[in-house]
Amino acid sequence: MPTYHYRCKNCGYDFTQEQSFEDSALTVCPNCHEEQLRKVFSAVPIEFKGKGFYRTDHSSK
Known part of the structure; x- marks a missing residue:
């Protein structure tokens, strides 16, 4: 399940x-109850x- 980061513009709660x-x-x-x-x-x-992520790398054959 993804984790999201929130911050309140009113009180700065982080x-x-x-x-989901x-x-x-x-x-x-949840701190100051403002929207x-x-x-x-x-x-x-x-x-x-x-190997193989850079242009200078060579992949094995």
């Missing part, structure tokens, strides 16, 4: 929540391991 893909995004802050909650998006780290 938390993560596990939600079918669930609607949360909008009400100022927004998802926080960040870059996902990607790590390439093994």
